Amino acid sequence: MNREEVTLLGFEIVAYAGDARSKMLDALKAAEKGEFARAEELTKEAETCLNDAHKAQTTLLQQEASGEDIAYSITMMHGQDHLMTSILLHDLMKHLIELYKRS
Secondary structure (H helix, E strand, O other), X not given: OOHHHHHHHHHHHHHHHHHHHHHHHHHHHHHHXXXXXXXXXXXXXXXXXXXXXXXXXXXXXXXXXXXXXXXXXXXXXXXXXXXXXXXXXXXXXXXXXXXXXXX
């Protein structure tokens, strides 16, 4: 996989992870207003985005595991960073929404 392909994959991961992050923050705002059905809907949409980002990441991991030389890309590193923090935010958001439900 050449540098351009890795960079494009990085942009794909950034886009999906960024969409997931936005949806989760919107879900929190909905929960703050007591709109729990909307919060749940947004959380599920965020999960879909995270799954899409993870699929893109898996493509890269599979190619490297098969012995292909993967070019270095700052954009890919940035994408990995976005994905990791979005996954963490997703886990935290579920707990925060539950706390809003109980209050």
